[in-house]
Amino acid sequence: MTAVTVIGAGVAGLCVARALLDHGADVLLVDRHADTGPHGCSWWAGGMLAPFCEGESAEEPVVRLGAQAADWWAAKTGGVHRCGSLVVSPARDKSDLARFARRTTGYRKVAGPEISQLEPDLGDRFASGLFFETEAHLAPRRALDQLRAGVLADGAQFMQEEADPEDHARRGLTVDCRGFQARDQLPDLRGVKGEMLVLSCPDITLNRPIRMLHPRVPLYIVPRGDGVFMLGATMVEGKAGQHVRARALLELLSAAYALNPAFGEAEVLEIGVDSRPAFPDNLPRIRRDGNLIMANGLFRHGFLLAPALAQMVAEHIFHNKTPEVMDETAA
Amino acid sequence: MRDFYGTRLANGLMLGTAQYPSPAILAEAFRRSGASVATVSLRRESGQDRAGQDFWQLIRDLGVHVLPNTAGCHSVKEAVTTAHMAREIFDTKWIKLEVIGEEDTLQPDVFGLVEAARILSEDGFQVFPYTTEDLVVADKLLHAGCEVLMPWGAPIGSGLGLNNLFGLRAMRSHFPDVSLVIDAGLGLPSQAAAAMELGYDAVLLNTAVAKAGDPAAMAEAFATAVRAGQLGCIADPMEPRDMAAPSTPVIGKAFLE
Numbered sequence: 290m291t292a293v294t295v296i297g298a299g300v301a302g303l304c305v306a307r308a309l310l311d312h313g314a315d316v317l318l319v320d321r322h323a324d325t326g327p328h329g330c331s332w333w334a335g336g337m338l339a340p341f342c343e344g345e346s347a348e349e350p351v352v353r354l355g356a357q358a359a360d361w362w363a364a365k366t367g368g369v370h371r372c373g374s375l376v377v378s379p380a381r382d383k384s385d386l387a388r389f390a391r392r393t394t395g396y397r398k399v400a401g402p403e404i405s406q407l408e409p410d411l412g413d414r415f416a417s418g419l420f421f422e423t424e425a426h427l428a429p430r431r432a433l434d435q436l437r438a439g440v441l442a443d444g445a446q447f448m449q450e451e452a453d454p455e456d457h458a459r460r461g462l463t464v465d466c467r468g469f470q471a472r473d474q475l476p477d478l479r480g481v482k483g484e485m486l487v488l489s490c491p492d493i494t495l496n497r498p499i500r501m502l503h504p505r506v507p508l509y510i511v512p513r514g515d516g517v518f519m520l521g522a523t524m525v526e527g528k529a530g531q532h533v534r535a536r537a538l539l540e541l542l543s544a545a546y547a548l549n550p551a552f553g554e555a556e557v558l559e560i561g562v563d564s565r566p567a568f569p570d571n572l573p574r575i576r577r578d579g580n581l582i583m584a585n586g587l588f589r590h591g592f593l594l595a596p597a598l599a600q601m602v603a604e605h606i607f608h609n610k611t612p613e614v615m616d617e618t619a620a
Numbered sequence: 621m622r623d624f625y626g627t628r629l630a631n632g633l634m635l636g637t638a639q640y641p642s643p644a645i646l647a648e649a650f651r652r653s654g655a656s657v658a659t660v661s662l663r664r665e666s667g668q669d670r671a672g673q674d675f676w677q678l679i680r681d682l683g684v685h686v687l688p689n690t691a692g693c694h695s696v697k698e699a700v701t702t703a704h705m706a707r708e709i710f711d712t713k714w715i716k717l718e719v720i721g722e723e724d725t726l727q728p729d730v731f732g733l734v735e736a737a738r739i740l741s742e743d744g745f746q747v748f749p750y751t752t753e754d755l756v757v758a759d760k761l762l763h764a765g766c767e768v769l770m771p772w773g774a775p776i777g778s779g780l781g782l783n784n785l786f787g788l789r790a791m792r793s794h795f796p797d798v799s800l801v802i803d804a805g806l807g808l809p810s811q812a813a814a815a816m817e818l819g820y821d822a823v824l825l826n827t828a829v830a831k832a833g834d835p836a837a838m839a840e841a842f843a844t845a846v847r848a849g850q851l852g853c854i855a856d857p858m859e860p861r862d863m864a865a866p867s868t869p870v871i872g873k874a875f876l877e
Binding site (some may be wrong): 346347348387394440478479480510526567568569570571572 | 674
């Protein structure tokens with residue numbers, strides 16, 4: 290049986306472990322933390338499985354590879370809500386909606402009455418929008434926990450350790466999925482700061498993720514059920530600091546308030562911040578240096594692209610396929 | 621061509637570095653356009669740790685002149701602090717000075733602008749002030765030590781082009797020796813060409829390229845337009861006139877019909 294060590298138990302590492310187990314590997318999962326939690330980037334994810342919407346700014350592979358994500362998560366963890374996503378803009382920024390429509394596919398245009406019908410709590414605030422009917426979302430923390438439980442139940446071993454990938458690679462095949470922590474091995478990896486909020490607002494019900502376009506502060510809000518909402522997320526280049534900027538809070542909250550003033554009465558449950566690992570083209574990469582395979586750079590597409598990335602890692606190991614996101618420049 | 625604090629630029633295209641789909645596309649836009657200056661938004665607390673450094677390194681690697689800016693600053697103090705930080709990170713005296721006075725139009729606060737320009741100029745900075753086409757303000761900026769002026773074409777990110785053609789033309793003829801840059805508001809290459817035809821020395825833009833469907837192609841389009849407009853200006857265009865002026869003499873020509 291092929292033995293593989295997977296370092297990093299975030300969304301990338303867990304998906305890789307799952308895909309390797311599905312191919313019959315003997316998997317050792319290593320992470321410096323005992324469980325999933327706020328130390329990992331994917332803990333703070335929005336959990337939108339929205340390949341078409343992402344196509345607005347992302348390159349083609351994101352749309353194509355992301356298309357399989359909803360089915361993958363549904364099969365491996367369940368809990369996938371297939372309710373589509375809705376994109377709206379305030380009247381004064383309607384040119385942004387036109388632009389979004391031009392850059393994407395997989396939607397139909399919806400007018401005010403249908404928006405109110407899809408999302409009664411948006412009322413008549415938006416006169417036009419785009420409905421991406423086939424998109425989905427999930428609750429990321431639940432999905433991570435389920436995936437982890439499934440992987441361990443199916444025989445993967447877990448070891449808590451601050452792992453040295455090269456050390457593991459000397460002993461056998463190793464997949465490094467440490468995200469931004471792998472920066473020391475991947476000089477072209479950078480961190481893109483993201484800031485988000487979790488709000489409790491039982492007065493409001495939303496059925497699906499809503500994206501509100503704005504030239505400076507595009508916002509998405511993902512319903513988590515029971516009146517809980519995830520509000521995100523900023524994208525800040527070249528920004529240091531482990532703390533959320535006051536401006537991010539101001540802008541995210543005022544955007545939510547514009548979506549529905551009842552958000553003004555919400556309770557703030559969590560304020561989150563982390564750095565998304567990204568390569569210069571914001572696309573993921575697989576690199577191989579002997580026994581060490583590095584899978585990284587999921588950027589803002591962790592839950593969307595990790596299944597495809599994991600599949601490519603597994604097929605590379607078991608069927609010697611060269612992944613389309615593999616580049617030749619070994620670290 | 622006028623210079624910018626003693627630096628002669630290869631061309632009159634200055635590009636912003638925000639809002640691109642990815643740094644790779646940003647780099648491609650610079651490569652295809654050959655833009656000579658990159659402006660970088662530098663807000664507080666940035667660049668101190670490794671995560672911050674990575675993006676600054678990408679900008680340095682573009683191999684063009686870096687013009688850090690104080691975008692998003694609303695007060696003199698904030699702008700001055702940001703300028704000092706920029707000087708440290710990019711090791712340049714250049715600073716594009718923005719002091720925003722109004723949130724909806726991102727219109728400059730010209731009073732704060734003049735004050736900040738004076739403080740920074742006295743401190744050895746070479747200030748590129750983002751201003752309006754107001755001649756009195758422009759004069760005060762020059763007195764404050766600026767040798768370059770950057771009037772807006774239209775509000776930042778609006779893509780409306782040259783909103784006040786008369787004002788911009790007046791500015792050019794009022795300050796024949798000052799380097800002038802149209803900063804903000806351009807949406808189309810033809811608008812950049814028009815700015816250069818007025819005799820402006822450069823245009824600075826960001827959104828029009830970064831938010832285009834194909835940013836690199838749009839950057840090249842702007843570079844081509846800047847070149848066309850500049851050549852058109854240097855070539856001393858004809859004066860417009862009200863009546864037709866036939867290019868072939870009609871007198872003495874045989875009438876065949």
